[in-house]
Amino acid sequence: MTGSLELPQLSLVLGGARSGKSALAERLVTASGRARHYIATAQAWDDEMRARIAAHQTDRGADWVTHEAPRDVGAVLAAVPAGAVVLLDCATLWLTNVMLGEGDVAAESAALIKACLACAAPVVVVSNEVGWGIVPENKLARAFRDAQGRLNQQLAARAGLVVGVMAGLPMVLKPAGYQLP
Numbered sequence: 001m002t003g004s005l006e007l008p009q010l011s012l013v014l015g016g017a018r019s020g021k022s023a024l025a026e027r028l029v030t031a032s033g034r035a036r037h038y039i040a041t042a043q044a045w046d047d048e049m050r051a052r053i054a055a056h057q058t059d060r061g062a063d064w065v066t067h068e069a070p071r072d073v074g075a076v077l078a079a080v081p082a083g084a085v086v087l088l089d090c091a092t093l094w095l096t097n098v099m100l101g102e103g104d105v106a107a108e109s110a111a112l113i114k115a116c117l118a119c120a121a122p123v124v125v126v127s128n129e130v131g132w133g134i135v136p137e138n139k140l141a142r143a144f145r146d147a148q149g150r151l152n153q154q155l156a157a158r159a160g161l162v163v164g165v166m167a168g169l170p171m172v173l174k175p176a177g178y179q180l181p
Contacts, residue, residue, distance in 0.1 A: 004032070004033045005028065005031035005032045005033070005181055006032075007028065007029075007032050007085060007122040007124065007160075007161065008122065008159065008160025008161050009116075009117060009119070009122055009123065009160060010113075010116050010117060010122075010123055010125070010155070010158055010159045010160060010161075011025075011028065011122070011123070011124040011125065011159055011160065011161040011162070011163070012124075012125050012127060012152070012155045012156050012159040012161070012162045012163070013025040013028070013124060013125070013126050013127070013162075013163050013165060014127050014128070014129045014152060014156075014162070014163070014164050014165070014173075015128070015129060015164060015165035015166060016128065016129055016130075016132070016166070017128065019165045019166055019167065019168065020165045020167070020168035020169075020170075021126050021127075021128075021165040022056070022089055022090070022126050023168075024163065024165050024170050024180075025087055025089065025124050025126045026060065026087065027181065028124055028180075028181070029085050029086075029087045029124055031181040032085045032122065034083060034084050034085040034121070034122075035065070035081070035083060035084040035085070036063065036064045036065065036084070036085060036087065037064070037065045037066075037067065037076075037080050037084050037085065037086045037087070037121070038060065038064045038065065038066045038067065038086075038087050038089065039067045039069050039073055039076050039077070039086060039087065039088045039089070040053070040056075040066060040067065040068050040069070040089065041069060041070050041071075041073070041088070041089070041090060041091075041093040041094040041097065042070070042090075042093050043070050043093075043097065056089075064087075065084075070093075070094070070097045071094065071097045071098060071101065071103070071108075073088060073094060073112055073115060074111055074112065074114075074115035077115045077116060077118070077119040077123065078115065078118070078119070080119055080120060080121045081120060081121065082120040082121060083121070084120075084121040085121050085122050085123075085124070086119060086121050086122070086123045086124065087124050087126070088116070088123060088124065088125045088126065089126040090125075090126040090127055090128065091112075091125050091126065091127035091128075091148075091151060091152075091155065092127055092128040092130070092148060094112070095109075095144070095147060095148055095151055096144070099140075099143070099144055099147065105147050109147075109150070109151050109154060110154075112151075113154055113155060113158055116155075116158075117158060125155055125159075127148070127151070127152050127155065128148065129152065129164070130144075130145050130148045130149070131145060131148075131149045156173070156174065159174065160174075160175070161174065161175070161178060162174040163180070
């Protein structure tokens, strides 16, 4: 799909695991008709994760510029040219990297959002909605769930387009009446 979909400076695509959120985000980015940049935040710690990453790369195809940025997304966003579009997949793994690296979650989240808004190109962020499940049994998992919820709220507040995806079905949450391609 090619075209000229106008994306706002910041878009957010939310959903649960395997909801179809990344596929929708890729369609939005492709529909913009711009040069596509993909910021991958996943780290391959084991064979299963390496296989997942390889499958994502194969599915996207070779016409994406891929940047591996588990944590320093701001530096990549600052270098993306104005005629491009960025897909950041995903904020959830980025936040995991920040928390496991014992970073300052509030400060790094604020810096991430600032970098998205300052990028010369539109940015589409994929993130997991993790608050619909049971209350996690341990302190780290509860802290992660809470931090992810706050990050998603902050991204959604600043985003011009917010789409929730459930069972492969997109629901435009913001702005009212927006038609997906």
